[in-house]
Amino acid sequence: xxxxxxxxxxxxxxxxxxxxxxxxxxxxxxxxxxxxxxxxxxxxxxxxxxxxxxxxxxxxxxxxxxxxxxxxxxxxxxxxxxxxxxxxxxxxxxxxxxxxxxxxxxxxxxxxxxxxxxxxxxxxxxxxxxxxxxxxxxxxxxxxxxxxxxxxxxxxxxxxxxxxxxxxxxxxxxxxxxxxxxxxxxxxxxxxxxxxxxxxxxxxxxxxxxxxxxxxxxxxxxxxxxxxxxxxxxxxxxxxxxxxxxxxxxxxxxxxxxxxxxxxxxxxxxxxxxxxxxxxxxxxxxxxxxxxxxxxxxxxxxxxxxxxxxxxxxxxxxxxxxxxxxxxxxxxxxxxxxxxxxxxxxxxxxxxxxxxxxxxxxxxxxxxxxxxxxxxxxxxxxxxxxxxxxxxxxxxxxxxxxxxxxxxxxxxxxxxxxxxxxxxxxxxxxxxxxxxxxxxxxxxxxxxxxxxxxxxxxxxxxxxxxxxxxxxxx
Numbered sequence: 389x390x391x392x393x394x395x396x397x398x399x400x401x402x403x404x405x406x407x408x409x410x411x412x413x414x415x416x417x418x419x420x421x422x423x424x425x426x427x428x429x430x431x432x433x434x435x436x437x438x439x440x441x442x443x444x445x446x447x448x449x450x451x452x453x454x455x456x457x458x459x460x461x462x463x464x465x466x467x468x469x470x471x472x473x474x475x476x477x478x479x480x481x482x483x484x485x486x487x488x489x490x491x492x493x494x495x496x497x498x499x500x501x502x503x504x505x506x507x508x509x510x511x512x513x514x515x516x517x518x519x520x521x522x523x524x525x526x527x528x529x530x531x532x533x534x535x536x537x538x539x540x541x542x543x544x545x546x547x548x549x550x551x552x553x554x555x556x557x558x559x560x561x562x563x564x565x566x567x568x569x570x571x572x573x574x575x576x577x578x579x580x581x582x583x584x585x586x587x588x589x590x591x592x593x594x595x596x597x598x599x600x601x602x603x604x605x606x607x608x609x610x611x612x613x614x615x616x617x618x619x620x621x622x623x624x625x626x627x628x629x630x631x632x633x634x635x636x637x638x639x640x641x642x643x644x645x646x647x648x649x650x651x652x653x654x655x656x657x658x659x660x661x662x663x664x665x666x667x668x669x670x671x672x673x674x675x676x677x678x679x680x681x682x683x684x685x686x687x688x689x690x691x692x693x694x695x696x697x698x699x700x701x702x703x704x705x706x707x708x709x710x711x712x713x714x715x716x717x718x719x720x721x722x723x724x725x726x727x728x729x730x731x732x733x734x735x736x737x738x739x740x741x742x743x744x745x746x747x748x749x750x751x752x753x754x755x756x757x758x759x760x761x762x763x764x765x766x767x768x769x770x771x772x773x774x775x776x777x778x779x780x781x782x783x784x785x786x787x788x789x790x791x792x793x794x795x796x797x798x799x800x801x802x803x804x805x806x807x808x809x810x811x812x813x814x815x816x817x818x819x820x821x822x823x824x825x826x827x828x829x830x831x832x833x834x835x836x837x838x839x840x841x842x843x844x845x846x847x848x849x850x851x852x853x854x855x856x857x858x859x860x861x862x
Contacts, residue, residue, distance in 0.1 A: 418444035421500065421517055421531040429507040430540045432620035434568035437533065439493060439500035441517065445524055454521045455479075456495035458502055461514040461532065472515065473502060484510065488617070495519065505571050506617035507537045542566040544576075544613045544624045552600045553722070554632035560596045562611035562624075572616040580609040582628060605630040605676055633723030634675040639716050641669050644702075658730040671699040671716035673725065679718035686712050 421441040429435040457471040457479070472482050473489040481489070488506055493499030500517045514534045518527040547561045560578075567574045578591040582604040590596065610625045640650040641659075644666040653659075661667065673679050681699045683690040692698040699716070717726040 418442060419526050419528065421528040423500070423517070423531060423533050425532065426534045426536065427504075428536045428538060429504060430538050430542065430566075431509065432506055432540050432615035432618040433542075433566060434503065434505045434570065435507065436492070437502040437504070439502060439517065439533075441495075441498055441500050441519065441528065443498075443519055443521070443524060443526060445521065452522045454495040454519065456491055456493070456500050457518040457520070458489065458491060458500075458515050459518060459527075461516060471518075476520075495521075502533075503570070504535065505568055506615065507535075508618060509537050511535055512537050540615075540620055540622060543622050544611050546609075546611050546624055546626050548626070552598075552604075552628060552630045554600055554602050554604075554630055557597055557599045560598055560609070562594045562596070562613070564613045564622075567613065567615060574616065575614040577612045577614075578609065579612060580628075581607045582609055600628065600630040602630065602632040602635060602674070602676075604628055605632065629676070631676050631722060634673045634679040634718040634720060634725040637671070637673045637716070637718050637725045637727055639669060639671050639727045639729070641667060643667055653727065653729060655727045656730070658732065660732055667703045668693075669701045669703070669714075669716075671701070671718070671727070673699075673718035675718065675720050675722075677720050679720040679724075682717050682719075684715045684717065 419442065421439065423439040424437060427435055427437055455476040456474065457476065458473045459471050460469070460482075470480050470482050472485040473491040474481060475491050475495060488504065488508075488511075490503040490505070491500070492503045493501030502515075504511065512535055514532045516527060516529050516532050519525070542564070544562050544564045547563065549559050549561075552558050562576055562578070564574055564576075576592060576594045578586075578596050582598060582600060583591050583596065605628060607628050608625050609628055610623050612621055612623050614621045639653045641653055642650040650670070669683075671681050671683070673681065681692075683692065683698075683701045690701060692700060693702040694700045701716075711732045714729040714731050715726055717724060719725075
């Protein structure tokens with residue numbers, strides 16, 4: 389096959405074009421940049437963007453400095469401006485990014501890495517890298533990098549070393565590992581009731597030395613971290629758990645059915661219990677971990693009335709027969725506390741001293757007054773019956789004396805004696821014995837009864853004094 393002479397003339401031209409095209413492709417392949425096309429960073433934080441590039445020296449020399457520049461792509465709201473970061477000391481960077489966008493890579497080593505610190509919302513956009521060395525100047529606009537700024541979601545972390553015990557110093561550490569490691573460190577502060585009495589220099593350190601108190605238990609402690617430059621503050625709050633021994637142990641007592649309020653008792657109180665009372669005692673204490681409550685009578689441990697609430701103890705009349713010492717004890721791993729009560733029954737002969745009555749003593753006083761009234765009425769009934777019987781026995785004797793006395797005063801006349809010459813004119817009273825033939829001496833005695841007033845005034849006049857014949861034998 390033979391070629392046309394004109395085609396033979398075109399072959400050198402085509403070969404030349406192919407050679408030029410190959411050289412142009414090789415030149416384009418010499419300018420290459422390797423970087424993430426999209427970078428996301430949270431507001432106020434930092435991000436490192438690795439970057440590498442290649443280039444071909446146009447003048448064929450490797451002498452002279454290599455300068456790199458990062459620029460923002462222009463848009464409708466932004467005009468062309470200076471670079472956001474560069475290693476060229478003769479060039480000014482954009483004011484909005486000064487000190488925050490840093491070209492940390494060395495262009496001499498084909499490194500174009502970029503650091504973005506304390507990111508702001510206005511930093512969002514697309515950026516590209518530019519190289520300048522001698523006559524070589526190239527912008528890698530075909531390799532854009534997009535930056536997106538998100539809201540900050542990280543929070544500080546609080547680490548508590550060991551268990552917080554009242555009165556023992558402990559260290560609490562607030563950390564923000566997500567904050568920028570370079571540049572100005574974040575500012576720390578502690579806020580809460582447990583640190584309100586501390587000096588500000590103590591509460592502005594990430595490590596807090598705290599000596600907790602019992603009142604700090606279940607309170608909130610907050611660590612605040614403020615990022616410089618963007619004024620972003622994040623907080624973390626913890627609820628303190630402070631261990632402390634039993635404190636503020638109290639015992640209250642109330643009689644069942646009494647309308648009065650429960651009475652608080654102190655350690656060593658002496659109590660008088662009225663017979664028949666049912667008492668309810670409540671023992672309460674403040675402690676953490678929760679203390680174990682026990683009731684004891686001397687050396688004997690008592691069973692609680694309510695298993696779910698061991699501080700409640702009910703005592704029936706059968707339980708209150710004796711005397712002794714009743715103790716409520718609260719104990720946990722850090723210590724113990726107790727209240728001792730002296731228990732006794734009242735003396736029936738002596739009234740209980742004031743101030744020692746329990747709640748509900750009014751009911752006992754009313755019962756005692758009713759019993760005393762009943763005894764008094766019974767005594768009056770017995771007295772009236774005895775007086776009536778004595779009155780009935782005195783009336784026959786008065787009628788017998790009315791037959792034997794003279795018309796004069798009955799209290800002054802002598803008893804009637806039998807005469808030798810008129811033995812039949814008058815007989816002696818049946819209650820008086822006739823005189824014997826032997827001489828006997830007669831004695832008189834006057835008896836008076838006091839303290840008893842007869843109901844009938846007439847009977848009182850006739851029974852003023854009485855005489856009785858008393859005979860003595862020698």
